[in-house]
Amino acid sequence: GENVEQHPSTLSVQEGDSAVIKCTYSDSASNYFPWYKQELGKRPQLIIDIRSNVGEKKDQRIAVTLNKTAKHFSLHITETQPEDSAVYFCAASIEGGYNKLIFGAGTRLAVHP
Amino acid sequence: GAGVSQSPSNKVTEKGKDVELRCDPISGHTALYWYRQSLGQGLEFLIYFQGNSAPDKSGLPSDRFSAERTGGSVSTLTIQRTQQEDSAVYLCASADRVNTGELFFGEGSRLTVL
Numbered sequence: 001g002e003n004v005e006q007h008p009s010t011l012s013v014q015e016g017d018s019a020v021i022k023c024t025y026s027d028s029a030s031n032y033f034p035w036y037k038q039e040l041g042k043r044p045q046l047i048i049d050i051r052s053n054v055g056e057k058k059d060q061r062i063a064v065t066l067n068k069t070a071k072h073f074s075l076h077i078t079e080t081q082p083e084d085s086a087v088y089f090c091a092a093s094i095e096g097g098y099n100k101l102i103f104g105a106g107t108r109l110a111v112h113p
Numbered sequence: 114g115a116g117v118s119q120s121p122s123n124k125v126t127e128k129g130k131d132v133e134l135r136c137d138p139i140s141g142h143t144a145l146y147w148y149r150q151s152l153g154q155g156l157e158f159l160i161y162f163q164g165n166s167a168p169d170k171s172g173l174p175s176d177r178f179s180a181e182r183t184g185g186s187v188s189t190l191t192i193q194r195t196q197q198e199d200s201a202v203y204l205c206a207s208a209d210r211v212n213t214g215e216l217f218f219g220e221g222s223r224l225t226v227l
Contacts, residue, residue: 001171032214034214034215034216036216043204043218043219043220043221044156044204044216044218045218046215046216049214049215089155089156093214095214100146100158100161100163100169101146101208101214101216102158103148103155103156103158104155105154105155106154106155106156108153
């Protein structure tokens with residue numbers, strides 16, 4: 001089955017700096033890669049996702065890149081703000097049908113003013 | 114509301130007791146997941162229901178854990194003979210697998226086993 005590894009487990013940056021979180025997956029058939037953000041005491045929420053037919057996707061200050069050959073994908077946050085502080089989870093699955101979503105272990109991001 | 118609803122929000126029980134946690138998914142969502150999140154940890158997959166297919170139980174940690182989904186909607190996660198290591202937040206999520214892969218999570222049920 002699918003296995004997703006995520007690094008780093010914790011990340012501390014200064015406000016305004018960029019943050020990068022990396023994930024690798026094991027199942028070459030996986031084609032859907034979402035990222036979830038979980039603020040302290042709240043439920044995880046989808047912030048961005050990418051499908052295997054594209055290599056990069058951007059939404060304001062966040063972007064995701066995908067390298068299918070190497071089976072890794074990354075989340076990039078630019079101009080970080082204190083409200084970006086949260087735990088970020090990557091995940092992978094084969095979209096559609098009977099295929100479950102498997103999450104990485106999470107990255108705790110702290111943005112210091 | 115139209116979101117995923119879980120109950121109870123908090124449950125304190127004594128070691129050895131059975132507990133039931135309930136999840137009401139978003140109406141029409143065919144996929145339903147249960148995850149466990151221990152303090153400060155990641156999302157540990159427990160079980161996955163998709164439509165009328167047999168559930169994927171590969172994440173259940175022991176035979177004390179079971180789950181069912183009645184009528185393709187409400188799901189109940191049952192933990193028998195609870196142990197202290199079962200203490201965690203149990204998160205339910207549902208998804209419309211036909212149109213989008215996005216998971217919508219409930220607020221979770223915080224279980225404390227004394």
